[in-house]
Amino acid sequence: MKVLLIMADAQMHKYHLGSHVRSAREAPLSLSTLAALTPDQPDVEYELVDESIDPVPLDRAVDLVGISVLTGTSRRAYALADHFRARGVKVVLGGAHVTLLPEEARQFADCIVVGMAERTWPRLIADFKAGALAPEYREPPPTSDLAEGIPTPRWDLTRLSGYMVPYTVHATRGCVHSCDFCSVKGIWSRFQRRPVADVVRDIAAVPARRFVLNDVSPFDDVEYAKELLTAIIPLRKTWGGLATSRIADDPELFDLLVKSGCRFLLIGFESVNQTALKSIAKGFNKAASYDVLVRRMREARIICQGCFVFGFDHDQKDVFDATVEQVQALKIDIPRYSLYTPYPGTRLFDRLHAAGRILSYDWADYDTMHVVIRPKHMSPVELYEGFRRAYRETFRFRNILARTFSVGRNFPIALSGNLTYRLFVSRLQRSRGFQMPLPHRAATRRELSATSL
Ligand code: B12
Ligand code: SF4
Incomplete structure (x- = not known):
């Protein structure tokens, strides 16, 4: 049985070396995790395609297609689903967006998987083989930590x-x-931990020195984090991941991060304004102590990718200059800016939808690089132009050097990260300015999948 697993194109930063494409990111786990879940069904043969780096083999003779869907990639994913179904191939859709909007995804699939697939995928495959594929497989909301025994991902298939x-x-x-x-919160209603021994097993199986831990916030459960980091130390690997600004609050935790080989962290600073942080329920970020965290990371030679968001209700027109100034003063190694985006299933979406402030319901605009809301203290054009200006200023050569020149041995990595963003900035500057999105209403089925393959 041949299964083609696809991740629809997310238009991410990538390098082109002739025909060879390389993503500037880590490999995602969605497909390699699914492919590892049926070890007791060896007749199932998987092909994994991440469309961000490789073309989808549209004519491949396969029995089943599975597509992983994010909100921003849903239009592309639905178009791919339409294509394979028109060929008579059964299509299963799963992933974050399907979990958030199952009724929408259902229109494009023979079967949807809602929630995590560790338990449902093996059952789905067995049902498909028996000619009894159900229209939906749903993991009930979790009531405890993740069970032990989640297999190591099939990295070999990527x-x-x-x-x-x-x-x-x-x-x-x-x-x-x-x-x-x-x-x-809409995707995983509860914070769940894997047994430390399982995670250590996976890390030990990495046939390289470097790896990425792609959890969204693994260190805010401090006791678990300490246990995990302590167990990683003997593996003598180096790694990068995501964290909140709170890692600086506990010196022992920070010390363990360093000892376990941490070299890179993406931190969601979001805003330099404490009132704005409070209004988005992120008051645990303390803008006044960002300098302490960044200094500590620099001393520990951990590269800091600092993320900031524009478009909060508290943002005034001076937010762009104020943020760029802070980013330079803090010497954030690799800054990143996003636009405030109301993903479906969030409190923000409900609030702005009720207030009539959502300008675009075209999910393809939900990549945090498009203005999709009516901001409070500026026009959508001012928000978009301020965002572009902030990128342009931050990635001027003199500003890049002012931030990164003194980072010591990390200089080449910090510089290459910044140069990647410079490429993005030149694309952003060339792009058309803000266009009032249409339609200003929920999209129709045809619009949801409107793209040429
Ligand atoms: C790696 C990553 C990426 C990668 C790959 C995306 C991908 N498909 O995984 C890239 C770099 C492309 C990416 C891009 C973006 N990402 Co991202 N990303 C992640 C991250 C950190 C890890 C994904 C992962 O590997 N998870 C681990 C696996 C095991 O979990 P999983 O993907 O959910 O898969 C399980 C189930 O969902 C299900 N499943 C998933 N797919 C399928 C498919 C089928 C057929 C089936 C049956 C089941 C199934 O089975 C899996 C096992 O249980 C997640 C956060 C996270 N930790 O999940 C965010 C996340 C997925 N990203 C998110 C966001 C917002 C973005 C960006 C907008 C960020 C940005 N500003 O650039 C862009 C999107 C760009 C666009 N055009 O849309 C959001 C999703 C929001 C949403 N509603 O879509 C997440 C959840 C983070 C967050 N804080 O909210 N991202
Ligand atoms: S943005 Fe907030 S809720 Fe989402 S992963 Fe980060 S800390 Fe958690």
Whole structure:
């Protein structure tokens, strides 16, 4: 039985070396995790395609197609689903967006998988073989931690040369926080931890020195984090991941991060304004102590990718200059800016939808690079132009050097990260300015999948 698993194109930063494409990111785990879940059904043969780096083989003779869907990739995913179904191939849709909007996804699939698939996927495959594929498989909301025994992902099935870091591991799902714009609570209603021994097994199996831990917030459960980091130390690997600003609050935790080989962390600072942080339920970020965290990371030689968001209700027109100034003063190694985006299933979506402030219901615009809301203290054009200006200013050569020149041995990595963003900035500057999106209403089935393959 041949199964083609696809991740629809997310238009991410990538490098083109002739015909060879490499993502500037780590390899995602969605497909390699699914492919590892049926070890007791060896007749199932998987092909994994991440469309961000490789073309989808549209004519491949396969029995079943599975497509992983994010909100921003849903239009592309639905178009791919339409294509394979028109060929008579059964299509299963799963992933974050399907979990958030199952009724929408159902229109494009023979079967949808809602929630995590560790238990449902093996059953789905067995049902398909028996000619009894159900229209829906749903994991009930979790009531406890993740069970032991989740298999090590099938990294061997991904094109490893397609990623900056090809080996990815995960330890937790969900987050202990609930920021108003974040999809995570809608996808994983509860923070769940894997047994430390299982995570260590996966990391030990990584056939390279470097790996990425792609959990959204693994260190805010401090006791678990300490146990995990202590167990990683003897493996003598180096790694990168995501964290909240709270890692600086506990010196022992920070010390363990360093000792376990941490070299890179993406931190969601979001805003330099404490009132704005409070309004998005992220008041645990303390803008006044960002300098302490960044300094500590620099001393520990951990590269800091700092993320900031524009478009909060508290943002005035001076937010762009104020943020760029802070980013330079803090010497954030690799800054990143996003636009406030109301993902479906979030409190933000409900609030702005009720207030009539959502400008675009075209999910393809939900990549945090498009203005999809009517901001409070500026026009959509001012928001978009301010966002572009902030990127342009931050990635001027003199500003890049002012931030990164003194980072010591990390200089080449910080510089190459910044140069990647410079490429993105030149694309952003060339792009058309803000266009009032149409339709200003929920999209029709045809619009949801409107793209040419
Ligand atoms: C790696 C990653 C990426 C990668 C790959 C995306 C992908 N499909 O995984 C890239 C770099 C492309 C990416 C991009 C973005 N991402 Co991202 N990303 C992640 C991250 C950190 C890890 C994904 C992962 O490997 N998870 C581990 C696996 C095991 O979990 P999983 O993917 O959910 O898969 C399980 C189930 O969902 C299900 N499943 C998934 N797919 C399928 C398919 C089938 C057929 C079936 C049956 C089941 C199934 O089975 C799996 C096992 O249980 C997640 C956060 C996280 N930790 O999950 C965010 C996340 C998925 N990203 C998110 C966001 C917001 C973005 C960006 C907008 C960020 C940005 N500003 O650039 C862009 C989207 C760009 C666009 N055009 O849409 C959100 C999703 C929001 C949403 N509603 O879509 C998440 C949840 C993070 C968050 N804080 O909210 N991202
Ligand atoms: S801390 Fe990060 S992952 Fe957790 S809810 Fe907030 S934005 Fe989402």
